[in-house]
Amino acid sequence: MGNERLRSIKYSEAEASKLEKLALKLGRPKRQVFLQMVEYFYRTKKDPLDINDDMLKATIMRHYKDYVGFIKTQENELLIPTKRDIGRMIDAQKKVITGFGLLAKQNEQMPGLIERQNQYLSGLETNYRRIAQLLKDKEHFKALFLGILESYASARDNLSALGSRKEKEQLLSTTLNQIKML
Structure with a gap:
């Protein structure tokens, strides 16, 4: 600060109170907060009177549109095909589960059917032996x-x-x- 010439600005007690509250909130001295405000407006070329800040709105809207476009692209390229494939997979799994249910029912019936078949084959064998004996007798x-x-x-x-x-x-x-x- 040696050769630096300090200047003074006059402002009302209300503005002094606001500056003091802002400095306390930020945890910095009032002079530093003031210098940072000047630097901020200088770098961003924003007008302090423009509270709505159209440039900021435009930037936010541009980024918003970019994000929405990105999300729609991801939805079309990834999410919708994935959802469709998952739907097909779920349908296929339902068919597999239904098939297993039918298979389980058939497996429950299988011992009875095998027993009936064995009885039938036993009867056939008996008849075959009787026919063979009759042919031999003939x-x-x-x-x-x-x-x-x-x-x-x-x-x-x-x-x-x-x-x-x-x-x-x-x-x-x-x-x-x-x-x-x-």
């Missing part, structure tokens, strides 16, 4: 019948012209009795 009876038929044919050939009618009837009766015994 083949056995065929062989016996063919044996009886061959013995009848050979006996008839031996009796052909020479045999009496009684012998022929007895041969026929014997053959029929053998077939009945099958």
